[in-house]
Amino acid sequence: MRGPLWSFGLFAVFLAVFPLVAPDPVVNVGVYALIYSLAAIGLSLLMGLAGQVNLGQAAFFAVGAYTQAVLVTRYEVPMVPASVGAVGMAMLVGLLVGLPLLRLRGHYLALATLGLGIIVTVAATESEYLGATSGIYGVPKPEFGGRRYDSAAEYFWLLAPVVLVALLLARNIVVGRIGRALGAINDSEVAAECLGADTYRLRLQVFVLSAGYAGLAGVAYVHWITVVNPGAANFPLSVEFLLMAVLGGTGSVWGAVLGAFTVEFLDEGLRDLIPQIVPDAVGEVQLIGFGIVLTVVILFLPGGIYGLFRRVSARVSARLSARASAPASDRPPGRPAPGDGTDRGAAAGSDTRSSDTPAGGSTVDTADLPPLLTRDGRPAPGEVLLEVDHLVRRFGGVTAVDDVSFEVRAGEIFGLIGPNGAGKTTCFNIVSGVLAPSSGSVRLHGARIDGRKPHVFARARATRTFQNLQIFRSTTVRGNVAVGRHLRGTAGLARGAMVLPARAEERAIHRSTDDFLSLVGLSGVADRPAADLPFGQQRLLEIARALALEPDLLLLDEPLAGLSGGERLDLARLLRRLRAGGMAIVLVEHDVEAVLALADRVAVLDDGRLIALAGPAEVRHDPAVVAAYLGIEEEQAAADPIARSVVQGE
Numbered sequence: 029m030r031g032p033l034w035s036f037g038l039f040a041v042f043l044a045v046f047p048l049v050a051p052d053p054v055v056n057v058g059v060y061a062l063i064y065s066l067a068a069i070g071l072s073l074l075m076g077l078a079g080q081v082n083l084g085q086a087a088f089f090a091v092g093a094y095t096q097a098v099l100v101t102r103y104e105v106p107m108v109p110a111s112v113g114a115v116g117m118a119m120l121v122g123l124l125v126g127l128p129l130l131r132l133r134g135h136y137l138a139l140a141t142l143g144l145g146i147i148v149t150v151a152a153t154e155s156e157y158l159g160a161t162s163g164i165y166g167v168p169k170p171e172f173g174g175r176r177y178d179s180a181a182e183y184f185w186l187l188a189p190v191v192l193v194a195l196l197l198a199r200n201i202v203v204g205r206i207g208r209a210l211g212a213i214n215d216s217e218v219a220a221e222c223l224g225a226d227t228y229r230l231r232l233q234v235f236v237l238s239a240g241y242a243g244l245a246g247v248a249y250v251h252w253i254t255v256v257n258p259g260a261a262n263f264p265l266s267v268e269f270l271l272m273a274v275l276g277g278t279g280s281v282w283g284a285v286l287g288a289f290t291v292e293f294l295d296e297g298l299r300d301l302i303p304q305i306v307p308d309a310v311g312e313v314q315l316i317g318f319g320i321v322l323t324v325v326i327l328f329l330p331g332g333i334y335g336l337f338r339r340v341s342a343r344v345s346a347r348l349s350a351r352a353s354a355p356a357s358d359r360p361p362g363r364p365a366p367g368d369g370t371d372r373g374a375a376a377g378s379d380t381r382s383s384d385t386p387a388g389g390s391t392v393d394t395a396d397l398p399p400l401l402t403r404d405g406r407p408a409p410g411e412v413l414l415e416v417d418h419l420v421r422r423f424g425g426v427t428a429v430d431d432v433s434f435e436v437r438a439g440e441i442f443g444l445i446g447p448n449g450a451g452k453t454t455c456f457n458i459v460s461g462v463l464a465p466s467s468g469s470v471r472l473h474g475a476r477i478d479g480r481k482p483h484v485f486a487r488a489r490a491t492r493t494f495q496n497l498q499i500f501r502s503t504t505v506r507g508n509v510a511v512g513r514h515l516r517g518t519a520g521l522a523r524g525a526m527v528l529p530a531r532a533e534e535r536a537i538h539r540s541t542d543d544f545l546s547l548v549g550l551s552g553v554a555d556r557p558a559a560d561l562p563f564g565q566q567r568l569l570e571i572a573r574a575l576a577l578e579p580d581l582l583l584l585d586e587p588l589a590g591l592s593g594g595e596r597l598d599l600a601r602l603l604r605r606l607r608a609g610g611m612a613i614v615l616v617e618h619d620v621e622a623v624l625a626l627a628d629r630v631a632v633l634d635d636g637r638l639i640a641l642a643g644p645a646e647v648r649h650d651p652a653v654v655a656a657y658l659g660i661e662e663e664q665a666a667a668d669p670i671a672r673s674v675v676q677g678e
């Protein structure tokens with residue numbers, strides 16, 4: 029989807045040369061391909077980035093074309109300011125449609141946009157002002173500097189820079205902060221939200237932008253054919269845009285352009301070919317052949333033409349680099365120990381203010397462990413950060429959380445334990461906004477957050493990891509951590525599209541990802557696809573990604589599960605250093621001994637109810653806890669490696 033910048037240069041050369049070498053009828057098809065590619069780029073952004081399907085892209089195309097035609101012919105507005113108005117109108121309609129619909133899940137947007145196409149077609153047909161079925165005639169060919177762009181070659185050259193710029197802006201959005209967040213949402217909406225990505229807002233922005241691209245295509249269209257009629261909004265054209273995006277490869281801005289050229293030339297070729305095979309073939313019969321070819325291509329090229337190109341080039345470059353690095357390939361990637369403080373991760377902690385105040389009421393001596401990720405403005409250790417008050421959550425007849433109350437203070441590790449099905453994860457889900465409570469409240473930094481979305485939780489400097497891993501599988505290890513930096517960046521759609529203003533921020537994000545990866549010992553695999561990591565490393569990656577948010581409150585759901593012995597010890601040490609830095613950590617963990625060794629206070633849930641809340645020593649001997657767990661033995665504690673390491677102050 030990203031595509032190197034040199035490919036823009038290559039494409040620019042192609043666009044410059046094409047009208048010189050191609051015969052006029054072919055250039056004419058090329059003009060349509062360029063016009064439609066603008067609408068397809070918008071659709072591709074919407075489908076690939078926002079994961080939404082629009083079956084009425086032609087409606088926005090028609091809104092752009094009609095607005096341009098009205099402004100130019102009825103009000104004599106010059107072409108360029110009129111274009112701004114036309115694109116703005118398409119975006120406004122996109123905003124009005126998207127505002128209610130993007131709140132809904134499922135395929136409502138696709139259905140509603142299908143309806144929008146019909147509404148625009150009928151409205152244009154019935155409106156005398158818009159010329160009814162005949163449409164609006166007499167839109168002039170563009171004229172700049174006394175030159176009229178009325179031949180196919182001239183119009184092609186006029187459009188080429190517009191398409192190039194549109195392509196470049198779309199590409200910048202894809203590779204920047206907004207594209208990264210939307211890609212993460214497609215992989216795991218809940219995880220992206222918990223890192224601060226506001227799904228609704230981001231999808232709405234892309235939908236409006238996509239409508240703007242279609243509006244621009246409408247402007248280019250109406251100045252080429254000099255007339256617009258209700259057919260501009262019809263369903264077959266929307267399907268054609270859809271085919272361009274899918275055939276080229278959804279989510280790839282390059283794919284949209286490839287798709288537009290392929291569909292237009294296929295269309296043209298089939299128009300000539302099919303009458304030779306079926307002599308009386310007209311209109312729709314020709315389209316059957318068109319449909320068959322497309323179906324075959326889609327069946328055998330699920331990633332579209334651009335996907336095929338990427339797969340082939342990835343295979344070739346993998347072979348070349350394997351050949352080049354054959355002698356050194358046996359070396360394992362460098363992998364510093366998690367939280368050992370000797371790599372760049374130490375810098376992430378050491379360049380912030382040092383803290384000499386360990387957790388209030390800590391049972392563990394952390395004086396020997398340098399604090400990590402301290403930050404100015406964080407509540408002082410011991411101050412209440414999270415207040416959970418009489419929380420209840422029912423699922424039908426099951427009360428998963430039953431009147432649970434507790435507080436978590438800055439600078440403490442708070443254990444939340446209980447047998448299977450006790451309600452621990454449900455508690456996490458409510459606190460982090462993934463679920464709304466049936467009753468009760470959650471306050472963070474004193475403000476109520478229950479029932480709000482997870483991105484609100486993240487904005488309040490809190491985040492979480494997941495019992496069932498929620499890795500962003502379509503990106504690299506580093507890409508995952510970069511999403512964790514979403515709220516530490518500010519580049520929106522507009523600034524992200526102009527790559528230069530956002531460049532400094534992107535560089536800073538890139539650099540900081542190394543710091544967070546080194547905290548969990550994953551620097552050596554930073555550029556590997558996240559999906560390729562073994563389970564334990566994926567768990568560590570989720571922790572690094574959560575730390576990238578620099579939270580005041582961190583909820584960890586079974587962080588030790590799947591880790592090797594060494595990794596568990598390293599993670600335990602990392603958590604103690606984070607606590608020393610003033611972070612509050614809530615730990616849900618089945619390894620009870622590890623929790624009792626690490627935590628300052630422990631809450632025990634059983635069957636949704638809070639049966640104990642005290643220091644680890646008291647919890648260990650609490651009769652209700654002992655009954656729930658069928659006994660917690662002292663010998664077990666002595667044998668537990670994390671417990672031993674804590675006692676020894678390692």
Ligand SMILES: Nc1ncnc2c1ncn2[C@@H]1O[C@H](COP(=O)(O)OP(=O)(O)OP(=O)(O)O)[C@@H](O)[C@H]1O
Pocket residue numbers: 423426427428446447448449450451452453454455495
């Ligand atoms: N979405 C849901 N729909 C229906 N029941 C649910 C749902 N989520 C949780 N539950 C039920 O709520 C109860 C508590 O589940 P929860 O996952 O919170 O427990 P837990 O303590 O995290 O368990 P474990 O340690 O096994 O992960 C269980 O009985 C579970 O079946």
